[in-house]
Every structure is written in structure tokens, then in C-alpha cells.
Amino acid sequence: MDYIKIVRESFPELSDARIHYEGSKIVIYTRNKNFFLVQDEKIKEIVEKIKKRIEIRIEPDSLLQTDLAIKKIKEIIPKEAEVSEIYFEPDFSRVIIEVRHPQIAIGERGEVVRRIKKETFWIPLVQRVATPKSPYVEAIRKTLFKSSSFRKRFLNNIGKKIYLTEPKETKYARVIALGGCREVGRSCFLLQTPNSNVLLDCGISTGVTGEDQYPIFLQDFDIDSLDAIVLSHAHLDHAGFIPYLYKIGYKGPLYCTEPTRELAALLQTDTIQLMQKETGKSLYTSSDIKKMIKYAIPLKYKEVTDITSDIRLIFENAGHLLGSAISHFNIANGKENLIYTGDIKYSVSNLLDPAFTQFLRCESLIIESTYGGPNDLTPRLEDAEKELISIIEETSKRGGKILIPSFAVGRGQELMVIFEKYNIELPIYIDGMIFDASSIHSTYPKYLAYNLQRKIIDENKNPFESDRFIHVANYKEREDILEDENPYIVIATSGMMNGGPILEYLKKFGPDKKNTLIFVGYQAHGTLGNKIQQGYKEIELPNGEKLQINLEVRTLNGLSGHSDRKQLLNFIGHLKEKPKRVLVVHGEESKALSLSGAIQKIFNIECYAPMNLEAFRFI
Ligand SMILES: [Zn+2]
Incomplete structure (x- = not known):
């Protein structure tokens, strides 16, 4: 069905507007600023009738110039929002504003963004800045930004393919x-x-x-x-x-x-x-x-x-x-x-x-x-947490290290939230891509559990930015940590131990029985993690090296995703x-x-x- 025809016929005042598909959305580009700012009941009616989303934008040539828009946006957004970056996507008539505190930048019931829209005609998209800073996240955002024109054409073709073939x-x-x-x-x-x-x-x-x-x-x-x-x-x-x-x-x-x-x-x-x-x-x-x-x-x-x-x-x-x-x-x-x-x-x-x-x-x-x-009945989360804390206490008392293999995403962050909650005093090293994944968690707090969301957004207490966690940034830093004689916790990838920095820690601490290895995630058949979990006393590392496993091996099922x-x-x-x-x-x-x-x-x-x-x- 040609929904564009329906929209066009419903708004005779938009006779010179460009109307097209963007994926499953319909986009109207107009120079009629009044129509853009006051989206009336009639639009709602049409949306209800055709069951498609409609977005109204100002033609790129009628938007406020970018240098003037930046000035205006900085004037309008309260300083406390801490703007870190402003960039424009003219193909979508959109301005992306990266800030530390989106709540403040959006304003009560959206009043700040509404003002930006009214005074610049750009559609503001407020994004939480990715913290802790991650080069991977920055690279992904750059790729998206650079491909903006391509994406515009691509989305238009997708829309045509969905709606214009019978x-x-x-x-x-x-x-x-x-x-x-x-x-x-x-x-x-x-x-x-x-x-x-x-x-x-x-x-x-x-x-x-x-x-x-x-x-x-x-x-x-x-x-x-x-x-x-x-x-x-x-x-x-x-x-x-x-x-x-x-x-x-x-x-x-x-x-x-x-x-x-x-x-x-x-x-x-x-x-x-x-x-x-x-x-x-x-x-x-x-x-x-x-x-x-x-x-x-x-x-x-x-x-x-x-x-x-x-x-x-x-x-x-x-x-x-x-x-x-x-x-x-x-x-x-x-x-x-x-x-x-x-x-x-x-x-x-x-x-x-x-x-x-x-x-x-x-x-x-x-x-x-x-x-x-x-037989797959996992203990209650609270019991699993308590067991985790007691394993850590026992191990540190005997002067041992605690190794936790973890996927970069999911278990790593769950553990960080738990350690923050229980106020663990031992140094906690985070090795592998867990830190980058945490940065993505901080960027999208709305996808997190309600309580954690409120903590990050309202109380500004982000567990992923806590000083408790020490990021192991490179090989050299890892070498120093491996030489440290004192007890500590290390959460490192990969989750099933088939590679990644966890193996460096295992090589060093695996043969000594005062250390503990804790599994918190699924170990697939054939992986090194699965072999150790089954109790193998001698294992072969991916490089062919043999290793004695004498450290204590524990599995906590209650923390599974x-x-x-x-x-x-x-x-x-x-x-x-x-x-x-x-x-x-x-x-x-x-x-x-x-x-x-x-x-x-x-x-x-x-x-x-x-x-x-x-x-x-x-x-
Ligand atoms: Zn999964």
C-alpha cells in the first residue's frame, strides 16, 4: 500500500513538501516552520489510521547554520548537564548532543529540547556520553556518523521494498x-x-x-x-x-x-x-x-x-x-x-x-x-552472592588470588555491581574488553534494571565508574599485577577460558592451591573452562603448554544470565x-x-x- 499518497492527500498545505519512507517510518520534509513546531491532532489521526510512525523535519537548507546552532544549544542547555560533544546529521535534520547528565539536558517534560527545536529547527537527540571512555565505542559512533548519508538512502530503499510491492x-x-x-x-x-x-x-x-x-x-x-x-x-x-x-x-x-x-x-x-x-x-x-x-x-x-x-x-x-x-x-x-x-x-x-x-x-x-x-535448579541470587563473598574472604585470608573468568558482557558487569554493593575492600582488576562493555552499559542506563537505572540517573552513582575497579590497560600493567604478592580479585576474559588474558593469570596462579578460580557462567563442552570445571588436574593451554591445576575450583550457578x-x-x-x-x-x-x-x-x-x-x- 502507498502510505505516502495517503499522507499527501491528507495535508494539502504540504503540497511542496518531500515525503518519503525511512525504514518503516514516513518522513515529511517541509519549510513550513509552523507546521513543524505545532504538530496537530490531524497528524495523530493519520498515524492512528495508517498505523505508521510519521516524523516531521525541516528541509536541511532551512535549518539554522551549524555554527550558530552550536552557540544557541550551548546557551540553552544548563551548564550542569556537561555537554561534551555536539554534531550534526543534516540528512536527518538531526543534532546529536552528547552530555554527562541527559536528564538535565532534556529538561523537565522535555522543555529544554523543545526550546532547542524551536530556536534551531534541528531535531535534538540527547545521548549519554560513554563512560568510562572506550576507543571501541568511539569508533562505532564514528562509523555511524560517517555513514549518515548512506543510511538515509538505505532506509529509504528498505521502506520502498516493504510498502511498494503488492x-x-x-x-x-x-x-x-x-x-x-x-x-x-x-x-x-x-x-x-x-x-x-x-x-x-x-x-x-x-x-x-x-x-x-x-x-x-x-x-x-x-x-x-x-x-x-x-x-x-x-x-x-x-x-x-x-x-x-x-x-x-x-x-x-x-x-x-x-x-x-x-x-x-x-x-x-x-x-x-x-x-x-x-x-x-x-x-x-x-x-x-x-x-x-x-x-x-x-x-x-x-x-x-x-x-x-x-x-x-x-x-x-x-x-x-x-x-x-x-x-x-x-x-x-x-x-x-x-x-x-x-x-x-x-x-x-x-x-x-x-x-x-x-x-x-x-x-x-x-x-x-x-x-x-x-537437575538445573539454581540457588537464589542472594545465596549465590553470599557464597561468592565467603569464597573471596576464605581465599584472601590464606593469602590467595581470586580469578573469575567472565564474558566481556553481562557477568562482568553483574559482578561489578555486586562488588560495589558489598563494598569489597580487595583490589579488583578488570582485564579484557569488560571495561569497554561497561562503557556501553553506562551509555544506555534505560536498558538496565529499574533500581540500577535510578541509581545512575537520579543519584549519579554509576558502579561502572567506581574507583574500586582498576582497568588493566596493557601488557605491561598486567605484568606488574602478576608479580603482586598480595591477595586480589581479577575478572578477565574469555568467559570459557578458550583464550584471552584470563589464561595469563591461570598460568601464574593455577599451580598454587591457595588461589581460587570461580566459574560464574556457562562452560560449553570442549572448552578449557569446561575441562577445569570437570576436575582435570593437568590441562593443555591453546599454545600446547601443559599446566598443573591445583587451585581451588568453584562454580556459582546463581549468577547465570x-x-x-x-x-x-x-x-x-x-x-x-x-x-x-x-x-x-x-x-x-x-x-x-x-x-x-x-x-x-x-x-x-x-x-x-x-x-x-x-x-x-x-x-
Ligand atoms: Zn546469550
Whole structure:
């Protein structure tokens, strides 16, 4: 349907305005400043009628000149907001204002930004400055800024593709499993209708070599037929293969939240370095990651977006990782509603609120089962925290070091919040990309748990900026820390110990029994972390070196970012509408099968744990 025609016909006074698509949004460029400033009831009416977002902008040639606009903005924004950077995106008639205190820069009920709009005609976008400062985050922002004109054209083409082709009747809808079934790793599903080919996640596996690391794209898969990729969250087992698709010619959109876009780029950059170190080559380069960033279309939770002519997408909080999302696919105008959980945490954590369950419609559900086995019952968070603190006390009393392998994103920040809460006195070193990921957490406090959000925004107490944490910035600093005789805590990547700085600490402290190694996250089969967790006394490091493991090894399950079996079942039990069918994925074979059986028995729902390459028809 041509929505632009409807908008144009509704506003005869905009006869000379440019109106076009920008993704699933309709944008009006006008020189009529009164129309821009006073958006009337009629716009609301049209939005209600066509169910599309409409944004009104002033034509770039009628905006206040940038030097004058900067002066004006600095006059208007209170000093206490601490403006750090102002830059313009003329293609979007937008000015991005980076500040330390967005609340102040936005003003009560938005009065400050409204004044900026009125006096400069630019649309102000206030962003929290990324702290602690991270070169990775700065590089991502630069890439976005530099590609502004490209993005404008790209979004316009996407909109035309979605709305200007007459869709065929949606006679079928199916999902094909391309990876992540009866295994943890390489999550990837293809959602197909007569009008759409959409990938849900596209990850790689860690701890596996050869072809089995990657999703299974059969010979007849045509990259040009792919309309969109929807990414649930940044972890590599969901996002690790995406830059490769851009490398081999994919030119379509990637839908994800803003934090997911940035965290995914960070983890992918890290994995390139790891791959190069291990095998001397990598699957893709940083220029492929940049391409991915340029093609990403960020969505907020609850925002309704047409991603193809017969699929609408809504993200909701998944509680698993900053920006992690449950995807709600509304297919063929509500004929079918498919919910894909990605990874979920359905209980409180220090970092995030529990996963969303109040979906208005849900006929089919695809759910993860990482900890879906009958014995996967995690202790309460509070008990896990207390155990963590007591392990730290015992170890430091005997003069030992505490090593915590952690993913750069998620567990690292959860631990930082806990250590801040319990006022831990020992020095705490943070090594690897955890610091950069923390910077992204500070940038998007609205995605954090409500209490933590209030602390950062209202009380200006940001745990990620606390002096308690010492960033290990380079090799030299690490050498000094390794020589330190006194007890300390180190949180370092990688989370499953298959590389990263954690190995340097393990090499030094692994043979001595007064030290302790604490696992707080999932250890996949085949990884070094998994071997140590199972009790191996001698291990082989990635470089072939043998190492004696005498230090104490502990596992804390209560800090996981995944739901345990009870929480997964509770999630289904608390869904507003009981699904008609459930597919159980993202779990080792026995766990996926066991959870599937339990769901069938408890809820009396048709349930199945598919194998890779199986297809399921919903319509
Ligand atoms: Zn995950």
C-alpha cells in the first residue's frame, strides 16, 4: 500500500513538501516552520489510521547554520548537564548532543529540547556520553556518523521494498532450524513466508572446530533472497556469524536494539583477534563489522516495526544481557504470532529486570533450554552472592588470588555491581574488553534494571565508574599485577577460558592451591573452562603448554544470565496467552528433550525439541 499518497492527500498545505519512507517510518520534509513546531491532532489521526510512525523535519537548507546552532544549544542547555560533544546529521535534520547528565539536558517534560527545536529547527537527540571512555565505542559512533548519508538512502530503499510491492497471500509460514538445536551455539533460524525470508540470529559455536562452528546454509540458500536479520542479543553464539554474511554480499537490514548493535560489534572485534591468534586467520575483518553497523536498524523495546510486507516485529526485554530482546513476530496481520525468546532470564538480577511475558498474542513459541535439565535448579541470587563473598574472604585470608573468568558482557558487569554493593575492600582488576562493555552499559542506563537505572540517573552513582575497579590497560600493567604478592580479585576474559588474558593469570596462579578460580557462567563442552570445571588436574593451554591445576575450583550457578528449569517453566506459565505449540532449542540434547517433555506434561501443549535442518510449518 502507498502510505505516502495517503499522507499527501491528507495535508494539502504540504503540497511542496518531500515525503518519503525511512525504514518503516514516513518522513515529511517541509519549510513550513509552523507546521513543524505545532504538530496537530490531524497528524495523530493519520498515524492512528495508517498505523505508521510519521516524523516531521525541516528541509536541511532551512535549518539554522551549524555554527550558530552550536552557540544557541550551548546557551540553552544548563551548564550542569556537561555537554561534551555536539554534531550534526543534516540528512536527518538531526543534532546529536552528547552530555554527562541527559536528564538535565532534556529538561523537565522535555522543555529544554523543545526550546532547542524551536530556536534551531534541528531535531535534538540527547545521548549519554560513554563512560568510562572506550576507543571501541568511539569508533562505532564514528562509523555511524560517517555513514549518515548512506543510511538515509538505505532506509529509504528498505521502506520502498516493504510498502511498494503488492504482497502475495500468506498461505504458509515456516521456520527452518539452521543451527542451535540440541546444542548450545550457532543459533540460527530461517523464518519464511511467500513474501519473506528472515533470519533469526546467526551465531557461531565455541569449543568446536571445522564446519560445525557455523550455521548450516545448504547449497540452495541464496543470500540475495534474504530480506532481514533479526538479532536477539550480542553473544557470539547468536551474532558471531553475521559480519560474514555482509562479507559474502548481504545488503539488507539487521534489526536489533542499540546496545545489542554496539555490544555485538565489540564481541565480534574481540573474536577476530582470538581467531587470528589461534589459527592465523579470521572469518571476517573489522571492515565487515563496520558494514554490519551501517546496515543495522536499531529498535526500542515495544516499538512496532514492519520488517517485510507480511511480518511485523516487536522487541521486548529478555532479561539476559544489556539490550537482549524477545522477538514477537506478527505474521500476515496477526494470522500467526510467533515468539522467539533468544536467551532469557526470568528472575531478578542486579543488572536487568526479568523477561517480559505479557504478549497479547502467542500461538507459537521458540524457547531456549540452556539450563532446562531436571537437575538445573539454581540457588537464589542472594545465596549465590553470599557464597561468592565467603569464597573471596576464605581465599584472601590464606593469602590467595581470586580469578573469575567472565564474558566481556553481562557477568562482568553483574559482578561489578555486586562488588560495589558489598563494598569489597580487595583490589579488583578488570582485564579484557569488560571495561569497554561497561562503557556501553553506562551509555544506555534505560536498558538496565529499574533500581540500577535510578541509581545512575537520579543519584549519579554509576558502579561502572567506581574507583574500586582498576582497568588493566596493557601488557605491561598486567605484568606488574602478576608479580603482586598480595591477595586480589581479577575478572578477565574469555568467559570459557578458550583464550584471552584470563589464561595469563591461570598460568601464574593455577599451580598454587591457595588461589581460587570461580566459574560464574556457562562452560560449553570442549572448552578449557569446561575441562577445569570437570576436575582435570593437568590441562593443555591453546599454545600446547601443559599446566598443573591445583587451585581451588568453584562454580556459582546463581549468577547465570540464563533461566533455570523452574524459571523457564514459570515463564511459560506466566505468558498471557498459552501457546498452541512450543519448540525447545538452545540446549544440550538431553536438556532440550527433558524440558520439552516437561512442558508437554505440565501445560498440555504440543512441544518438540527439533534437530538442526528440521522445518516447522505454522500457517
Ligand atoms: Zn546469550
